[in-house]
Amino acid sequence: MHTIFEIAQGRTPEVAGRAALEERVANEGFRGRWYPLTASRNVGRAPVALDRMGERIVLWRDAGGAVHAQEDRCPHRGARLSQGHVRENAIVCPYHGISIDADGRIASVPALPGCPIEGRLAVRTYAVQEIADAIFAYFPTPAGEGPIPLGPPPEFTDPAWSHFVCETTWKTNYRYAIENVIDPMHGPYLHGDSHTMSYGIKDDIMEISDTPDGFRVSRKLQKDVAFDWTEYGETGALWMKLDIPYPVANGPGGPFRIVGFATPIDETTSQIFFWRMRKVSGWERDLWRFLFRERLEARHYAVLEQDRVVLEGLADDAREHEILYQHDLGITRLRRRFKAIAREQIEAAQAVAASASAPRIAAEA
Numbered sequence: 235m236h237t238i239f240e241i242a243q244g245r246t247p248e249v250a251g252r253a254a255l256e257e258r259v260a261n262e263g264f265r266g267r268w269y270p271l272t273a274s275r276n277v278g279r280a281p282v283a284l285d286r287m288g289e290r291i292v293l294w295r296d297a298g299g300a301v302h303a304q305e306d307r308c309p310h311r312g313a314r315l316s317q318g319h320v321r322e323n324a325i326v327c328p329y330h331g332i333s334i335d336a337d338g339r340i341a342s343v344p345a346l347p348g349c350p351i352e353g354r355l356a357v358r359t360y361a362v363q364e365i366a367d368a369i370f371a372y373f374p375t376p377a378g379e380g381p382i383p384l385g386p387p388p389e390f391t392d393p394a395w396s397h398f399v400c401e402t403t404w405k406t407n408y409r410y411a412i413e414n415v416i417d418p419m420h421g422p423y424l425h426g427d428s429h430t431m432s433y434g435i436k437d438d439i440m441e442i443s444d445t446p447d448g449f450r451v452s453r454k455l456q457k458d459v460a461f462d463w464t465e466y467g468e469t470g471a472l473w474m475k476l477d478i479p480y481p482v483a484n485g486p487g488g489p490f491r492i493v494g495f496a497t498p499i500d501e502t503t504s505q506i507f508f509w510r511m512r513k514v515s516g517w518e519r520d521l522w523r524f525l526f527r528e529r530l531e532a533r534h535y536a537v538l539e540q541d542r543v544v545l546e547g548l549a550d551d552a553r554e555h556e557i558l559y560q561h562d563l564g565i566t567r568l569r570r571r572f573k574a575i576a577r578e579q580i581e582a583a584q585a586v587a588a589s590a591s592a593p594r595i596a597a598e599a
Contacts, residue, residue: 236262236265236287236288236289237255237258237259237262238259238262238265238375238376238579238580238583239376239583241376241580241583241584241587242376242377242583242584242586242587242590243376243587243590244587244590244591255576255580256573256576256577256580257576259576259579259580260409260572260573260575260576261407261409261498261501262287262288262498262501263287263288263373263408263497263498264472264572264575264576264579265373265374265375265376265579266373266374266375266379266382266579267372267373267470267471267472268363268370268371268372268373268381268382268384268470268471269286269287269370269371269373269471269495269497269498270368270369270370270471270495270497270505270507271284271286271291271293271303271362271368271369271370271371271497271505272284272293272368272369272401272505273367273368273369273399273401273507274301274364274367274368274369275367276401277293277294277295277301277369278295279295279320280294280319280320281293281294281315281316281317281318281319281320281325282294282316283306283314283316283317284306285499285500286371286497286498286499286505287373287497287498287499288498288499288500288501289305289373290305290306290307290314291303291304291305291306291360291371292304292305292306292314292315292316292325293369294320294325295320296320296322296323296324296336297322297323298323300336301362301364301369302325302336302359302362303359303360303362303369303371304325304334304338304357304358304359304360305338305357305358305359307357308327308329308330308332308334308357309332309334309340309351309354309356309357310327310329310330310332310343310351311329311330313327313328313329315327315334315357321333323335323336324336324341324342330343330345331343331344331345332344334356334357336359337355337359338355338356338357338358338359339353339354339355339356339357340352340353340354340356360372360373361380361381363384365384365386365390365391366386366390366391366397366399366509367397367399368399368401368507370384370471372384375579375582375583376582376583376586377582377586382470383470384469384470384471385447385469385470386469386471386473387467387469387473387475387493389491389493389509389511390493390509394513394515395491395511395512395513396511396512396513396514396519396522396523397509397510397511398509398510398511398523398526398531399507399508399509399510400507400508400509400510400531400534400535400538401505401506401507402505402506402535402538402542403499403503403504403505403506404503404504404506404541404542404545404546405502405503405546406502406503406504406542406545406546406548407498407501407502407504407550408496408497408498408504409496409572410545410548410552411496411504411506411545412466412472412474412494412496412568413565413568414541414544414545415464415474415476415494416451416464416466416474416564416565416568417464417561417562417564417565418440418451418452418453418461418462418463418464418476418564419438419440419453419561421460421461422434422435422436422460422461423436424540424541424544425461425537425540428533428536428537430460430461430478430479430480430481430484430490430537431460431461431478431537432460433459433460434456434459434460434462435455435456437455438453438454438455438456438561439453439454439455439560440452440453440454440560440561440562440563440564441453441454441563442563442564442567445465445467447467447468447469448465448466448467448468448571449465449466449564449567450463450464450465450466451463451464451466451563451564451567452464458477458479458489459479460478460479461476461478462477463476463477464476464564466564466568471495472495472496473493473494473495474493474494474495475491475492475493475494476491476492477489477490477491477492478490478491478492480512484525484530485512485518485521485522485525485526485530486512486514486518486521486522487512487513487514487518487519487522488512488513489512490510490511490512491510491511491512491513492508492509492510492511493508493509493511494506494507494508494509495507501550502550506538508534508538510526510531510534553569
């Protein structure tokens with residue numbers, strides 16, 4: 235069970251101290267946020283099973299093409315709904331044919347028509363949105379609130395930007411994946427032989443500045459040469475953004491923009507998303523998209539592979555044994571922010587536990 239729900243139920247997690255508890259809550263992924271689950275292209279007529287945020291989820295599309303995300307468990311005997319099939323506007327369990335509608339209600343029990351459990355709300359359902367060719371879901375806190383607004387990076391809704399969504403699984407905690415992007419100075423070393431980051435100097439000073447949604451960390455001495463800045467934002471979801479100036483040989487358009495998200499699968503595995511974008515139109519857009527598919531996509535996955543190998547080699551507790559220096563301004567800023575969010579979520583969960591126990595105490599009195 236997610237630690238934050240243990241706290242909300244009045245149970246004390248087995249951790250040594252408040253700092254360790256905050257670390258665990260941060261490592262499991264913050265509730266009350268939107269996370270990308272998978273690219274839209276991966277969900278067709280058949281149900282799809284996913285593990286995200288420590289939970290088993292089934293994705294399916296109804297007869298009208300709308301996508302739904304639900305707990306991957308039949309309320310009857312616990313079989314995985316993802317092993318079944320979709321019929322019109324319901325998902326059908328393969329074990330006994332019980333169908334579940336989009337709201338999570340038991341729609342029918344074909345083996346016993348008129349069964350008393352029909353109509354019962356029995357399956358957890360997640361709010362979902364399809365944006366920029368990906369499916370996002372909202373994971374509520376123990377308070378069970380409705381979803382907060384998802385304000386995606388503006389490039390997602392601006393038709394001037396053409397994009398491709400790239401998705402992969404890394405065996406590392408999602409925080410390490412975010413911290414990797416917040417660290418521009420790893421670019422000239424880990425990726426120094428790539429077609430976009432072999433330019434410029436390899437020493438610099440980092441500076442940090444606030445943005446309306448978060449902060450930006452930038453190289454001070456080198457601008458608009460390679461991977462020279464990263465922006466971190468919180469707009470109902472946690473995301474990163476950066477630009478890489480492109481050589482003329484890589485087609486029309488301005489800098490190559492990357493927008494990234496990291497979704498926890500569990501504490502040691504993450505689903506990584508990168509939107510590859512350029513601001514182009516007309517025939518230039520067609521040319522850029524052709525070049526990306528035919529030549530550039532493989533190069534960018536090669537760069538991601540370099541990141542994956544390093545991050546999967548980190549020990550789960552690597553951050554407990556670090557010696558940081560000036561270039562790590564963005565990482566320390568991010569960790570302070572995550573610590574603050576964890577503290578807020580723990581206090582909110584404790585308030586849920588207190589409110590639940592109050593009626594019981596009053597009744598006993």
